[in-house]
Amino acid sequence: MPVIERARIGAALRRWLLSGLLVLVPLIVTLWVLEWVISTLDQTLNILPEAWQPERWLGVRVPGMGVLLALAIVLGIGALASNYVGNQLVAWWHALLQRIPVVRSIYSGVKQVSDTLLSEKGNAFRQALLVQWPREGLWTIAFLTGAPGGDVARHLPPQDYLSVYVPTTPNPTGGYFVIVHRRDVIPLAMSVDEALTYVISMGVIVPGARRGGAVASASIPGAA
Incomplete structure (x- = not known):
């Protein structure tokens, strides 16, 4: 077989291999994440008595039953917390946890973050920004989270400074x-x-690569 023909076949095989990986890798990772989430939530079934286990009365294990149970529990707690009695119970539980020294600091921090991220009125990330990080001359994506507050505002005027979150990649939950x-x-x-x-x-x-063309300039909320 001529050298040129072998090179052409090798190039085609490499192209097919990369094309196959581009199709399969996102699918495999997605399925793996879904399988992990479902198997983790299925552990919720362990809170049920043995006689109530779905596998006991169905005769076969059905993946995802724990997801339905977890969803039902979350909806039930949400419905309970939305009325007056449930609101009082949540307030009592919150006050109780605030009195436990070590638990108080952990619970308060987690609650403030969850209230910001999950609340319907929450606005954790307000705008995407470009900042120099970790030193001058290097740029990265950051997110506007607000303005300095508390004692920090006394040293750094809020009208001149911004609070931003610089995420890590590929896991933006750390930053x-x-x-x-x-x-x-x-x-x-x-x-x-x-x-x-x-x-x-x-x-x-x-972002915007598919749309093409120039994008409109943005402005920081509250900026002069």
């Missing part, structure tokens, strides 16, 4: 809280979801 001057950030004309996708993909998926 750094940084207070920066307004003049040192560049607002981005992309949504928070687009910016998160950009971070998670390590810059591979570029």
